[in-house]
Amino acid sequence: MPLKFFSGRRSRRVSLVGGWWINVRFFWHTRNKGPWVVAFILLAFVSALAALAHLLDTFRAERRELTCLALNVYYEARGEPLTGMRAVAEVTMNRVASHRHPDTVCEVVYEKRWDRLRKRYVGAFSWTEFDIVPHPEGAQWRQARDAAEAVYFRRLPPALDGALHYHANYIKPSWAKDQKPIARIGGHIFYK
16 A cells, blocks of 8 residues: 555656646747747847946946046156155045045045135145146156056055045145144155
8 A cells, every 4th residue: 555655646746747847848849939049149138238338337437537546646746756646646545435525536636625714615636726737748647647556456555544634745734733644755744
């Protein structure tokens, strides 16, 4: 008796498993697969185009961010040693990471805030207020780009952890009194 019960269960199991498999095979062998193949190819092509477009957008955005950072380094620290250029880039990136400043490099570089004393909007970096700036070129531009890339891609450990402000060492801005100086690199004093 147990043998018949076992064989009955086994045959039922086989028929259940074999049933759906037979249905799948029947569907596969009796249907025209041309439209399915075309749809699959079109879906794969559209997906590949979307992925490529996303990669290109990411690449363009990253390139734009690097250009903004390199321009800031060039106009703020041109003529400084490489460590001074990297320090300016690092402050810019620290501002991007800070909740008190915009979220992208270009927005940080071109940020303007209202100055109550001057009664006008003032750029975070002085060169952004000029109508005309010289076109970046030469060895200093290459150095600025290299410094910007090194900081942007974090190829070096941070030297000014948390620094958000700096100024040239030949001026004494009123805001510096309330800040803690953490480094003097080249012609700039950096604050946390």
